Amino acid sequence: MKHIISALVQNKPGVLAHTAGMFAARAFNIDSLAVGRTDDPSLSRMTIVVIGDDRVVEQVRKQLAKIVSVVKVQDFVGQDVVARDLMLISIAAPPDKRPEILALIEMFNAKVVDTTPKSVMVEVCGPESKIEAFMDSCRPYGIKSVVRTGTVAMARQGGSQQNSNS
């Protein structure tokens, strides 16, 4: 099962290496990892998507919390969260296929951010399922390149907090 784990960490050199190294050393599987600074410049937020059963994920949470530069760890399982992924995708778009591709882009509420005579670069944002669906829809035209941020997530403020386990 996929768990989204959110870790508030000190914005110091080596923290990412420490965290990633711990995952590798303990044979935990990371599906995605996104890191960025928070409103407090001394803190960063890591959003880590982990695949594993409850016991594995419990260990992930505890081992993360044990790292001295990790300030707080939350497992979003069972919580009402907004989860988003951003993808840049370059699709082969010869003139005869271009209208269909643009329709597809419109349908997914995506955005063309660059074009060449042979391809378009598209920005798609949304839950992971939407990103995957868009990518699948693009396959027939030929995907030239894909870049994804990995999931970032935040709990809804008014949402159910009863399962919060920070």
Added chain:
Amino acid sequence: MAESSSPGAGATSEPTGTQGCQIIVDMLIEQGVEVMFGYLGGVVLPLFDKLYDAPIRFIIPRHEQGGCHMADAYARASGKVGVVVATSGPGATNLVTGLATAMMDSIPIVAFTGQVRTELIGNDAFQEADTTGITRPVTKHNVIVKDVNELAQTIREAFYIASSGRPGPVLIDIPVDVQIKRAVVPPPTKIKMPGYHIRTKGHSRQISMAAKAINESQRPVLYVGGGVILSGASEELRKLALKANVPVTTTLLGLGSYDQSRAESLDMLGMHGTAYANYAVQESDLMIAIGARFEDRVTGKIKDFASKAKVIHVDIDPASISKNVRADIPVVGDAKQILVELTEAVEHRDRTEWFEKIGEWKSKFPVTYDREANTIKPQYVIEELYRQTEGNATIVTGVGQHQMWAAQFYRYDRPRQFITSGGLGTMGFGLPAAIGAQIALPDQVVIDIDGDSSFNMTLTELSTAVMYDLPVKICLLNNGYMGMVRQWQELFYGKRYSQSSLKNPDFATVAKALGAVGIKVEKKKDVPKALGKMLAETRPCLVDFHIDREENVWPMVAAGKAIHEMDGLDIFESMA
């Protein structure tokens, strides 16, 4: 202590304050450090220059690994933080085995390493290594200090992290230019780190649930690890065991936490544990784990470990709980505090039937060996050593068969009496560890019970013992093999002794050449006299016992077997 700079003639805009190298020394003194271990090198010369005048005893090993094991054993023997220093590059990489050893056994060490100048970092400079990168998985925490203004506080935090919660090694990497720059040291304040919180007090509901489970249990067992020794909770453990009337088994690292001469002691459990400890665990209806972590050498086949028992798990590290075995009643906190509260909450129960059953196992399966043999049996040497030292010596070991015999045949009655590399299983730990322990315990008899292959790895440290005039004793159980490896090859690889025997030097002659006393013993009848001579010696002394070459450690739980499926009990019975 602080050296204030006096801007003399020609002084530039250099900030006032104390030089980094002096800050390190000042912080060591502030932390109460009396002894440190380590080795010189180019980028730690500023620090060593300040140590020249410092009121800190300095011990130079022959190799940084030895220095790290010395600091480790100093900590294990004294309960204080061990301090080690090494230079950049190879100095730092040579610490890795020592740090990993301390990490696995939760031993507080603060390691200082020099680093190349800040502006050279990343350029593959001479003796540069990514020390924090290399040591990250083998330290509780590590940090490189690039700003001298952060140096003092970083050192204070390092000592706090190393010694608090579940202890462990902390490494501070300090570029040489940071040692030279100056900063004003802030006065010490209460340490607050946003990501470091320790829960020492156990949750009262969990404790009362645990007490209830103990009161209701018919066949409970206390399963005790090194955490009880680290917490200083032996007395509290004894009170709980006696009040609740529960037998006690310990892990290898837990030896000494409970007086083994007491009837309710089941001695060590696990792969080479006693039959009565393993049977008791398998038959128990309640396991009370205190400061132990259900390692594979203890549990054997995990699915069948204590399968009839409910599990109470007391540990200061929440990540240790339910890692290997699911705890029914987890209690996070300090063993000592929790044991006090548990003892108050439990009631005495009779449990005659349970103790009778244990008594039967104890009389049927004592750990034994062939006492009539003409060869020198290693177990005999240890029993004789126990007799002559009246059980009072501090015993240190390497890793292998001799380590297991030292665990089985010497009896421990006080915490910190047995010093061994349990988790990592570091061969070569014995001699440097004996030196570190002897520094911590100058008036005690410290004996390294070692094997020939383990000893070979770090025997160069004998020169260190000679240089500092330490009366360490080495009781070498020499079978000319990597004994434990040979035992596995005998049992599981059809006696194909691939690469497991070494051509050894004459160890007694080596000892003499290095300035120590060396004695060789090849006959059983000479054992008591040689041990007597060793114990009377005030210089470092090695006795090389040529033991029965193919003696095995029994009982043994083969890999993948449940812990009641022991081999070797038939051998015990045949000798009864």
